[in-house]
Amino acid sequence: MHTSQTNxxxxxxxxxGVIYITLSGDVLTYNVEKDLQKINEPAQAExxxxxxxxxxxxxxxxxxxxxxxxxVRIAKNKGIEVDLSKLPQNLQDLxxxxxxxDRKPEHKSSSIGGLLEIIGSVTIGLYRAVSGFxxxxxxxxxxxxxFLSFRSIMRGTDFCAALEDCGPKALAIVSxxxxxxxxILAFVGAVQLQTFGAQIYVASLVTVGxxxxxxxxxxxxxxxxxxxxxxxxxIGTMQVNEELDALQTMGLSQIDFLVMPRLLALILAxxxxxxxxxFMGMVGGAFVGVFLMGLPYQEYWKYAFNAFTLNxxxxxxxxxxxxxxxxxxxxxxxxxNCGRDADSVGVATTRSVVYAIVWMxxxxxxxxxxxxxxxx
Amino acid sequence: MSKTVAINVKGxxxxxxxxxxxxxxxxxxxxxxxxxxxxxxxxxKSSMLRVLxxxxxxxxxxxxxxxxxxxxxxxxxxxxxxxxxxxLYQSGALFSSxxxxxxxxxxxxxxxDYSPATMRELAGLKLALVGLKxxxxxxPSEISGGMKKRAGLARALALDPDIVYFDEPSAGLDPIxxxxxxxxxxxxxxxxxxxxxxxxxxxxxxxxxxNNSIFLDAASKTILARGDxxxxxxxxxxxxxxxxxxxxxxx
Numbered sequence: 001m002h003t004s005q006t007n008x009x010x011x012x013x014x015x016x017g018v019i020y021i022t023l024s025g026d027v028l029t030y031n032v033e034k035d036l037q038k039i040n041e042p043a044q045a046e047x048x049x050x051x052x053x054x055x056x057x058x059x060x061x062x063x064x065x066x067x068x069x070x071x072v073r074i075a076k077n078k079g080i081e082v083d084l085s086k087l088p089q090n091l092q093d094l095x096x097x098x099x100x101x102d103r104k105p106e107h108k109s110s111s112i113g114g115l116l117e118i119i120g121s122v123t124i125g126l127y128r129a130v131s132g133f134x135x136x137x138x139x140x141x142x143x144x145x146x147f148l149s150f151r152s153i154m155r156g157t158d159f160c161a162a163l164e165d166c167g168p169k170a171l172a173i174v175s176x177x178x179x180x181x182x183x184i185l186a187f188v189g190a191v192q193l194q195t196f197g198a199q200i201y202v203a204s205l206v207t208v209g210x211x212x213x214x215x216x217x218x219x220x221x222x223x224x225x226x227x228x229x230x231x232x233x234x235i236g237t238m239q240v241n242e243e244l245d246a247l248q249t250m251g252l253s254q255i256d257f258l259v260m261p262r263l264l265a266l267i268l269a270x271x272x273x274x275x276x277x278x279f280m281g282m283v284g285g286a287f288v289g290v291f292l293m294g295l296p297y298q299e300y301w302k303y304a305f306n307a308f309t310l311n312x313x314x315x316x317x318x319x320x321x322x323x324x325x326x327x328x329x330x331x332x333x334x335x336x337n338c339g340r341d342a343d344s345v346g347v348a349t350t351r352s353v354v355y356a357i358v359w360m361x362x363x364x365x366x367x368x369x370x371x372x373x374x375x376x
Numbered sequence: 377m378s379k380t381v382a383i384n385v386k387g388x389x390x391x392x393x394x395x396x397x398x399x400x401x402x403x404x405x406x407x408x409x410x411x412x413x414x415x416x417x418x419x420x421k422s423s424m425l426r427v428l429x430x431x432x433x434x435x436x437x438x439x440x441x442x443x444x445x446x447x448x449x450x451x452x453x454x455x456x457x458x459x460x461x462x463x464l465y466q467s468g469a470l471f472s473s474x475x476x477x478x479x480x481x482x483x484x485x486x487x488x489d490y491s492p493a494t495m496r497e498l499a500g501l502k503l504a505l506v507g508l509k510x511x512x513x514x515x516p517s518e519i520s521g522g523m524k525k526r527a528g529l530a531r532a533l534a535l536d537p538d539i540v541y542f543d544e545p546s547a548g549l550d551p552i553x554x555x556x557x558x559x560x561x562x563x564x565x566x567x568x569x570x571x572x573x574x575x576x577x578x579x580x581x582x583x584x585x586x587n588n589s590i591f592l593d594a595a596s597k598t599i600l601a602r603g604d605x606x607x608x609x610x611x612x613x614x615x616x617x618x619x620x621x622x623x624x625x626x627x
Contacts, residue, residue, distance in 0.1 A: 153486060158473070242469040246531075249429050249463050250483050251455055 010067065012038055017048040021071070023064070024056030030063040032070060039074050050075055051083040060091065068095050136333050140263070143255035147264075153252060154260045162265035166227045170273060173226065174219055178210070178277035181218050182284025185209050190293055199293055203300045204307035206285030212312040215277035216319035217364065219270065220327065224356035228331035231262050232352035235335025236345040244336070254336060263328040270324030271317045278316060311376050315367070322363050330356040379406035382539060382571045383428065388437030390423045396435060397423050398597050403590050407538075410565050410572040410585050412605060415592035416620065421575045424592065425543055428573065429463055430454070442538065459487050462532030462540040466547050468524035470516040476503060476527045477512035483534045502530040506560060522553035529560065539571045540564070546578040558584045579623060583609070591617050 009027045012035065013020050019039070039050070050071060068084065072095065075082045084092050146152040189205040235258055238244050247254050282304055289295040334352035338344045383405035390398040397420030405411040413421050426432035428439060430446060439446040441461075444453045470479050480499040484490055490498065500512050506526040508519075516524055525545065532540050542561065546554040558581050565572050565585075576582060582589070582605045589608070591601040593616060601608055601617045612618035619625065 241467050242465040243471055245431055246463070246465060246469040248431060249458065250486070251458050252486055
């Protein structure tokens with residue numbers, strides 16, 4: 001006879017082919033791995049019976065149920081008899097309940113298969129994603145057609161609410177960020193230009209940078225994170241709440257009802273926000289030039305306006321227009337393809353921002369190359 | 377005299393992709409029935425409802441509603457049937473950006489020639505019918521879960537439907553609200569002659585309102601029993617149905 005541990009609420013000892021498991025005191029939050037290893041040891045091959053001895057047992061929790069359950073399970077597999085008769089009746093009942101459910105549920109394996117399987121599933125996934133998005137673009141085109149021919153069921157109040165959200169309510173954050181970006185551009189440029197004594201050209205640098213591209217990009221990033229994600233979350237939550245099902249069974253177009261107001265609002269708001277961002281960026285540059293670098297106020301604005309060209313300004317506004325479409329489409333598409341649980345809404349929201357930013361960069365690249373080719 | 381068939385389902389298989397929930401189901405819902413689709417969790421009750429309402433394409437089979445093939449029929453005919461159907465979703469599925477009246481007026485704006493003033497009056501009437509008189513300008517976030525279901529029912533009744541589908545109407549309701557909703561369903565059926573299809577596993581509701589039913593079984597993926605639920609309780613065709621209808625009592 002030997003004891004395996006001292007002062008342990010669970011102790012094992014064996015005698016004449018019988019393992020006795022004594023339970024004493026409180027068996028609470030007890031880790032069972034070591035004890036189960038003992039039952040599984042090869043030396044226990046000759047064991048005929050396992051007996052639980054709960055004489056000093058005071059309090060217990062799920063960890064004791066787990067210990068008994070696992071001991072009984074292992075013993076069953078090995079053909080060993082287990083005596084639970086001395087255990088409290090409610091503990092025995094709980095162990096029996098755990099054994100009552102013996103059905104193994106069907107569950108699709110999520111393990112990674114072979115290379116061909118991975119290639120196949122990625123290809124199918126890509127095909128579905130591309131065809132789904134193309135279907136969505138087709139539906140948007142039809143929706144625009146209905147809108148232009150006054151057959152859309154888009155509600156004016158929804159459009160106004162969307163416009164208020166992405167217009168006036170976004171002014172403060174767009175102004176602040178654009179001011180800071182203009183300020184940073186001016187600082188970075190000033191350090192280099194000062195070495196040539198050409199610090200006055202900070203005004204030109206900030207004006208061209210903000211108007212041509214930075215204003216639109218900053219507004220795009222802000223609106224993708226602020227408005228595009230909100231679109232995805234709102235429409236995704238409608239999916240969870242069966243509101244999209246209700247629209248579908250009522251025969252109402254989800255595109256007309258949900259996407260068009262948001263798309264049109266962003267198409268209208270983004271160029272205006274881009275103009276604001278351009279101006280606030282120039283103000284930020286002026287702040288550095290005039291107050292920190294000591295450039296004359298009038299001189300600064302003279303150089304700034306000299307650098308301002310209609311081409312640069314319109315290219316920036318066109319960027320804003322394109323970004324508005326991208327943000328609205330990515331937000332709405334992610335929301336409409338959201339799953340039916342809370343987690344899916346988070347995924348849809350994240351996806352909308354990531355898609356929007358990636359597509360904005362891609363479109364910026366395309367516009368830049370085209371402008372370069374046509375000499376704008 | 378034989379009853380007129382409102383919904384005729386033939387050889388219908390329901391599932392998602394390769395996963396079949398139910399195969400080769402055949403049943404009929406007669407006009408004026410309160411028809412219960414019942415069964416244990418995961419047997420495909422809600423998926424069956426999604427097929428009937430056109431939200432989920434079936435794996436195979438036919439759904440004919442008022443003589444229109446809802447799977448392969450002409451889109452215009454199918455749309456006409458949909459316009460004459462109302463659905464009450466588990467959560468009510470009210471549009472949160474609209475007031476209750478606006479929710480109810482939405483299908484009217486799409487499919488009727490009522491003037492805005494008449495639509496507004498009708499919305500008020502529908503709300504009064506479900507016990508929500510005066511709640512026209514409330515938003516869904518301002519009312520309780522039971523009231524949302526009632527408002528959802530008012531919206532389902534907006535176009536005076538021939539068939540109203542209910543998805544788990546008692547889910548999340550206290551016993552009194554649940555009883556009141558059952559009373560409302562019976563009243564709706566009695567006074568308007570509306571055909572009602574209810575997906576539920578709430579026994580009290582099943583016996584209180586149902587006069588015809590099918591029992592779906594997850595294990596065999598078939599219809600295990602059909603008929604009046606009260607008759608099924610008296611003469612259960614098998615152990616599974618008996619246990620379900622008696623809350624697990626062993627036969």
